Amino acid sequence: MGKSQMKRRDVLMTSLGAAALASIPGKEAFASDLAAVTRTGEETTLTRPELKEFADSLTYALLSPGTPRYDSARKVWNGIWDSRRPALIAQCADSDDVVSAVNFARTHDLLVAVRGGGHSISGMSVCDGGLVIDLSPMRTVLTDLATKTVRVGAGALLSDLDRETQNYGLVVPAGVVSHTGVAGLTLGGGIGRLMRMYGLTIDSLLAVDIVTADGQLRRASKDENQDLFWGVRGGGGNFGVVTAFEYQAHTFGPTYIGGGILYSMEHAKDALDFSFEFSENAPDELGVNAGMTVMEDGTAAAIIGITYVGDESKAERALQPLRKFGRELRDVTRKANYVNEQSGRDAANSHGRLYYIKGRHMNDYDPKMLDVLFERWKPAPGRYTTMRIVRFGGAVSQIDNDATAWPHRHAMWDIEVGGHWTDPDQSEEYVQWGRDYWDALEPYTSRELYLNELMDEEQDQVTESYGNNYKRLVELKNKYDPTNLFRLNANIEPTV
Numbered sequence: 001m002g003k004s005q006m007k008r009r010d011v012l013m014t015s016l017g018a019a020a021l022a023s024i025p026g027k028e029a030f031a032s033d034l035a036a037v038t039r040t041g042e043e044t045t046l047t048r049p050e051l052k053e054f055a056d057s058l059t060y061a062l063l064s065p066g067t068p069r070y071d072s073a074r075k076v077w078n079g080i081w082d083s084r085r086p087a088l089i090a091q092c093a094d095s096d097d098v099v100s101a102v103n104f105a106r107t108h109d110l111l112v113a114v115r116g117g118g119h120s121i122s123g124m125s126v127c128d129g130g131l132v133i134d135l136s137p138m139r140t141v142l143t144d145l146a147t148k149t150v151r152v153g154a155g156a157l158l159s160d161l162d163r164e165t166q167n168y169g170l171v172v173p174a175g176v177v178s179h180t181g182v183a184g185l186t187l188g189g190g191i192g193r194l195m196r197m198y199g200l201t202i203d204s205l206l207a208v209d210i211v212t213a214d215g216q217l218r219r220a221s222k223d224e225n226q227d228l229f230w231g232v233r234g235g236g237g238n239f240g241v242v243t244a245f246e247y248q249a250h251t252f253g254p255t256y257i258g259g260g261i262l263y264s265m266e267h268a269k270d271a272l273d274f275s276f277e278f279s280e281n282a283p284d285e286l287g288v289n290a291g292m293t294v295m296e297d298g299t300a301a302a303i304i305g306i307t308y309v310g311d312e313s314k315a316e317r318a319l320q321p322l323r324k325f326g327r328e329l330r331d332v333t334r335k336a337n338y339v340n341e342q343s344g345r346d347a348a349n350s351h352g353r354l355y356y357i358k359g360r361h362m363n364d365y366d367p368k369m370l371d372v373l374f375e376r377w378k379p380a381p382g383r384y385t386t387m388r389i390v391r392f393g394g395a396v397s398q399i400d401n402d403a404t405a406w407p408h409r410h411a412m413w414d415i416e417v418g419g420h421w422t423d424p425d426q427s428e429e430y431v432q433w434g435r436d437y438w439d440a441l442e443p444y445t446s447r448e449l450y451l452n453e454l455m456d457e458e459q460d461q462v463t464e465s466y467g468n469n470y471k472r473l474v475e476l477k478n479k480y481d482p483t484n485l486f487r488l489n490a491n492i493e494p495t496v
């Protein structure tokens with residue numbers, strides 16, 4: 001073991017405790033060679049000495065079928081991918097571990113999945129037979145109060161980021177479910193309740209540390225590797241494994257005016273119809289979403305949700321059109337605590353259930369779409385449904401489409417529809433329900449999708465969704481990942 005690894009192991013010993021570290025599987029777990037799958041899907045064999053050398057190079061754990069924690073470590077948020085069994089899971093504690101893992105994958109031409117928070121809806125952060133580079137041990141979040149900047153480890157969840165920043169009255173705008181990973185969310189753009197005021201998560205990104213396919217650890221920012229910095233702001237995990245993110249935080253919280261207005265089923269369609277006009281004309285301080293929800297007593301209701309970021313005494317003026325619309329079942333607008341609100345939807349989005357969820361952008365609103373939305377949004381035994389429409393605009397749209405790799409600055413709304421269930425025997429039926437639902441909705445939406453909401457779309461739709469930025473992204477891919485080592489993502493296909 002090298003000196004720097006000794007040091008890293010000492011740090012882990014302090015934070016994990018010696019007993020916990022002793023239980024981490026390592027080289028002794030590899031009693032024989034291991035069958036694996038290559039980047040292009042062929043079978044390969046990893047020999048015992050190769051596995052031992054790889055395990056020795058890591059500070060933390062190298063898991064394989066049969067080792068403790070392998071089964072929990074291979075599972076991602078969407079239980080529909082529970083059957084996937086990687087040959088190896090390299091749990092990384094720092095960027096040296098990530099360099100080792102990338103070098104091992106490249107040398108053995110392995111299929112690679114990269115995992116931050118494990119929320120990939122399409123299950124891209126786990127693979128069958130390949131190597132998962134698992135960053136979940138890297139959850140440190142550090143704030144520099146003098147510059148109001150935050151450095152975040154690639155395994156951090158939104159809850160880690162929100163808790164740390166809110167301690168100092170700061171925020172980095174991100175998503176709305178606290179167990180989502182910071183890494184995948186940021187690399188795909190990052191939409192959320194604060195975006196109309198502060199922009200996407202990538203609009204607060206200052207720099208990343210990234211291990212590219214050649215095993216080099218690079219820093220990308222507006223001053224270094226500018227091309228890469230452009231690409232990681234919307235180009236997903238295509239260019240390498242990010243080990244740390246640095247953000248400019250904003251002064252915010254701990255409270256804001258949030259919540260919304262609930263409507264009974266009788267007024268649900270009218271309320272959603274109204275939400276388009278309301279959200280289109282809202283001031284930048286007001287975030288607006290709309291959708292269907294199921295209340296504590298099991299009855300369904302529509303909701304127009306709001307987030308007012310600004311002088312709280314001015315919130316009522318922004319809400320006037322909503323008050324005028326009336327027809328409310330219940331008013332749940334209130335002074336909300338940001339950290340609490342960020343975890344308010346956690347249970348409704350819990351890990352391990354089977355999800356079929358898809359999203360699309362919408363640039364025009366045709367009221368006829370509501371007939372399709374409501375006709376197919378029918379509860380079924382054992383299946384629960386999701387429907388939410390979020391308004392972009394505000395700070396998101398005040399940046400050019402080609403200023404970052406995220407190409408959807410012009411998009412008006414994002415609509416997400418789907419469902420979840422627990423019985424795998426019902427998967428075929430409910431996946432088909434989801435596909436049919438989307439076939440019916442497609443005439444009313446754009447073909448472009450927010451690539452963090454990828455489910456089972458074909459590559460041509462992924463390509464199309466990168467819009468006019470695709471050509472430049474391919475040039476970057478050719479430069480930094482010409483063999484497409486990082487292919488399990490909303491893929492940018494190299495042409496060299």
Ligand SMILES: Cc1cc2nc3c(=O)[nH]c(=O)nc-3n(C[C@H](O)[C@H](O)[C@H](O)COP(=O)(O)OP(=O)(O)OC[C@H]3O[C@@H](n4cnc5c(N)ncnc54)[C@H](O)[C@@H]3O)c2cc1C
Nearest residue numbers: 116117118119120124125175176181183184185191237242
């Ligand atoms: C319940 C739920 C709520 C969500 N809410 C929001 C929301 O409010 N706003 C929003 O914008 N999105 C939201 N999303 C979508 C979310 O942004 C994506 O699922 C995102 O990929 C999650 O990131 P992760 O790190 O948890 O995912 P993972 O599954 O760990 O990773 C997803 C992909 O990101 C890439 N990746 C992850 N980490 C790295 C890394 N360190 N380096 C390089 N590539 C990496 C890989 O390609 C990987 O396949 C939500 C998803 C779910 C399931």
